[in-house]
Amino acid sequence: MPTDRTAYAPGADAAPETRVPTEVQRRPLTRDEARVVVAEIRDSPKITGYSPAEWTGGRDTFALVHGDTGELVGALLVHHLLGDWCEVAVMYILKEHQGQGHGRRLMRAALDALATSGKRQLMFFTPGPIAVLARDYGFRVYEDEAAYCAQGPSRWFFLKVVYKLQWRWSLYRLREIRRKRRVLDCDFTFQLGVLEPETARRKAEEFRNVTT
Numbered sequence: 001m002p003t004d005r006t007a008y009a010p011g012a013d014a015a016p017e018t019r020v021p022t023e024v025q026r027r028p029l030t031r032d033e034a035r036v037v038v039a040e041i042r043d044s045p046k047i048t049g050y051s052p053a054e055w056t057g058g059r060d061t062f063a064l065v066h067g068d069t070g071e072l073v074g075a076l077l078v079h080h081l082l083g084d085w086c087e088v089a090v091m092y093i094l095k096e097h098q099g100q101g102h103g104r105r106l107m108r109a110a111l112d113a114l115a116t117s118g119k120r121q122l123m124f125f126t127p128g129p130i131a132v133l134a135r136d137y138g139f140r141v142y143e144d145e146a147a148y149c150a151q152g153p154s155r156w157f158f159l160k161v162v163y164k165l166q167w168r169w170s171l172y173r174l175r176e177i178r179r180k181r182r183v184l185d186c187d188f189t190f191q192l193g194v195l196e197p198e199t200a201r202r203k204a205e206e207f208r209n210v211t212t
């Protein structure tokens with residue numbers, strides 16, 4: 001599990017698309033950071049959620065922090081799956097910072113880092129900003145799980161068996177699914193995107209060329 005506490009993105013300058021200077025760090029969240037992120041996600045019908053333990057070292061995580069104060073702006077969690085797959089499982093920008101380009105910056109830094117892993121990347125989302133970002137960063141988008149599974153039995157087996165088993169292997173998630181269905185009327189129907197390693201590398205290269 002990567003625990004590199006140094007800034008992942010070179011320098012701490014503001015990305016052109018963000019208002020405040022930010023820095024992306026590939027590291028576990030602190031307990032206090034995780035408490036804030038988990039509390040906000042518990043209110044979201046669009047994200048099932050990962051437990052505090054997963055945010056604080058159990059998974060591969062990225063923190064987007066304010067470049068001057070070090071205060072958390074947003075966070076992204078990657079679930080490395082068996083075989084050659086990983087899932088960009090949560091991307092969350094804290095409420096007060098949403099809509100200012102931080103999601104774009106965080107996702108780009110994480111995808112740049114993951115591009116070297118050679119893994120296929122999976123992501124679930126609802127229509128809106130994440131769908132926009134997924135398309136921009138080269139994900140092939142499927143309207144729902146059925147559309148993905150219709151591509152062949154090996155895809156059905158991966159998504160419905162291999163993936164689902166790993167994703168649900170968490171009491172936290174099982175409890176959250178039940179609670180969100182009851183309290184937030186969440187039906188957990190999402191679009192999904194798949195990013196092939198070749199495309200990920202090409203996109204990372206393209207973006208590097210644009211910004212250098």
Ligand SMILES: CC(C)(COP(=O)(O)OP(=O)(O)OC[C@H]1O[C@@H](n2cnc3c(N)ncnc32)[C@H](O)[C@@H]1OP(=O)(O)O)[C@@H](O)C(=O)NCCC(=O)NCCS
Nearest residue numbers: 046091092093098099100101102103104125126128129132
């Ligand atoms: C979703 C989220 C991560 C996006 O991060 P953000 O910092 O708010 O988004 P950005 O400001 O980087 O905007 C990303 C892009 O989405 C576009 N966008 C924003 N709101 C949109 C909407 N409602 N519909 C379509 N596109 C939208 C923006 O214009 C931007 O594209 P551009 O750079 O080409 O202008 C963040 O808002 C968040 O954490 N929201 C709460 C959780 C959530 O809803 N998650 C979705 C799970 S599926």
